[in-house]
Amino acid sequence: MQLYLAVTPTEEQEVCRRTRRLAHVAYRIGKGMLLRQELSASIRGGLLSLSDQDAPFIPNPEQLVTAILRECAQRGYSGVVADFELPPTKDRIALLRALANRSSKSFQLLVPEGWSIPGASVLINTAVSGGNLTQYLQEAIRRYPGASLDLQRLMMDFTLPAPSGEGKPLSLDELTSLRKRLGPSVFFSPELCSRYFTYMQGSQAHFVLYDDAETMQQKMKLAQTMGYRTALVMYPEVSDLIGQLFSA
DSSP: OEEEEEEOHHHHHHHTTTOSOEEEEEEEEOSSSEEEOOOOTTOOSSEEEEEOTTOOOOSOHHHHHHHHHHHHHHHTOOEEEEEOOSOOOHHHHHHHHHHHHTOOTTOEEEEETTOOOTTOEEEEEOOOOSSOHHHHHHHHHHHSTTOEEEOOOOEEEEESSOTTOOOEEOOHHHHHHHHHHHOOOOEEETTTTEEEEEEEETTEEEEEEEOOHHHHHHHHHHHHHHTOOEEEEEGGGGTTTHHHHOOO
């Protein structure tokens, strides 16, 4: 499986010696144009990550597609990640459909779940905190053939009982501090393919679910057996695991 690391231009200097499989978080949709943060001229290969944050309406999708494909050709990018945060709109759908139509078979277009774009690969989030991960991934790839993984690192503290299935997200520093302070016994959940431990805070029980390099690698191996071929992970979430997840 091809694993790509999503990085901003300021983060690239820290990781480019460890891996070249990068998704460059440096592009966004402007008013009728493709906007790019300053990138080193030596940056080549990987994926173009395109944001629609605060983007205006796209009056001419074909024009923007031409600019995107030109940038990909100049930089040697092998695909585009549509990092779109809002629900689908007609102009965004038209853009992605036009991009998919003009892309070659070797060109990847990764889109968020919920965006039905023929020829694109839907990103399936792996941060499952309930149920069964195997079943979840199987159902997802049946629904979206050719899907890819949004390999989100799970770090969450649940107050029990947790009927909503939602917990408090933990930062890496918070998780590290909690484990250091408590020194808990850590277990592995085969159903969720993640590690966990429990602790008491006063009379309140807590359940902490988290990923490390080994569980993330296991999730990728599991998904690969089902037909997933590409995965994307965000740099800040795995800054301490680069050496284990990637090789130069």
